[in-house]
Amino acid sequence: MRKKVHRVKVELDAGGIKQLSDLEIKTILRGADDLIMSGGRVLLAKILAGSKDKKLLELELDTSPVYGALKGQSQKEILAKIDWMILKRYLAIDYDNRFPLLVYTDKGWEIERETYSDELLGKLEQAAANKEYEFVKTLQERDRGLIFLFLDKIEASGKKELVTILRAWKEVAYKKVKVKIHEVIDTLEKVEKEETPPYENESQIVSFNALKKWRSIPEIHRKQIERNVFCVSCLDAVHIQNYTVKEDQGVISLHGQCGNCGHAVARVVD
Template sequence: MRRTLQPVHLHRDPALKSLPFDDIRLILRAADSLIAVGGRSLLTRVLRGSQARDVLAHGLETNPAFGAYKHLSDEEVLIRIDWTIFHHYLRVEYAGRLPVLVYTADGWAIECEQYADEIVAGFDSLLAQAQRPYDMLYLKDRHRGIIFRVLEKIRDTRDCKYLPLLEDWAKIDYQKVRAEIRSVMRSLVDDRAFIR
């Protein structure tokens, strides 16, 4: 005999007409660590900064948005999460009988952009603090859409300071990514020659 899945009951607050874009980004950033793994309750605990066993077991205390809503109640946080579901930034899917959160196309586009910005900011601090060779292995198995967006952002800066970092990155990544890295490097060198 098959069990029917219980639908997830979302909370809608009529007083919450819209959510500031920064809050949407914050919720999507917090959700990144538990996409297809956890649901609304776990996301609520992450945003409230809970030290619950399931939060710590998954290492979610290192999430950049951990504790961002510690001043709000569970109900208030859940209403904000549900708002992002109602407005198609996140959706609930089932992994077996467990309801888990996944990005929608709109939610993923925002998170991809936000994550690419974080990586480029990390490059800036890496260039300011470290010496060559730069350890770029942490980027090797990242989502290719994010990686290509990072490379677009570097190309758009037209700043040659990224060349040493790109050279070290090209040594360790896959062929398609290496080809795009070389293309960005050529663009930066061409821009530098054009400016002079």
């Protein structure tokens, strides 16, 4: 006979709160993202309060972008706001065995995915600027609806400087996402196409293995290589800019622009 599970009861108390601001609603929903079906109301309150709770730190929940966002308020006050969110159907309670865990409602997720997709766009832009193309691997298991909204925002941004990192993402993406990424790349490449550097062409593929090899070289030596690339236009050694790293039969090379005249340049890394 199956043993009966005694679920931990949850008593919600919004403490007389009539309304939360849009910012508070978005903040609480963002904090809940790391706890969906893995944590409950009290742990969320600790994140928002900026608690130094041992369990919270062990789970690295202090890395949440809203950690300490409601610092200065008591955890009781914060918990009342979380309960208001549940009572107003932005969040809900579900059970894993006997413990109550937070989940999004459709209403709450619609708001959160807007917030999160904006956050991802900022991270993607930063990763592209720093040539940290490995960032796209963190997108693999994200909610499909979130990813398509994220791609719509990339497309609407018109930022053709994101094409290279999108190609890197396309290399590792699942089939349906790969098709959408291809469409976004097509749209971005139409933006001021005549200004696109000659090395930014359809055949360009970012090699994660090549990047790993390149970054294994001490930074001081990488800087020396970047400043010593021959330009056929300047007929001199120049500083390569806006470059990508490629690999061919185990040999890596840099492909970019001359820092002086903008001409396409390349260099094999010995």
